[in-house]
Amino acid sequence: MMLTGLLPVGVLHAGELEEMNDFAERYTAAWCGQDPASVAAFFAENGSLTINGGEPARGREAITEAVR
DSSP: OBBOOOGGGGGGOOTHHHHHHHHHHHHHHHHHTHHHHHHHHOOOTTEEEEEOOOOOEEHHHHHHHHHH
């Protein structure tokens, strides 16, 4: 899976690492919760998700279906 638009850890400012960890925990919980729409909600309306080098799913509806 590839997430686009994330900053490398070396670029984070004070407090941002905690925010990133919180995001990661919530994002992981959404995947583990087996609710595709919850995963898609983490993305912008026109965001994209590529799983295992496949074709990108663009938009929340397509992301929901890809996660399903």
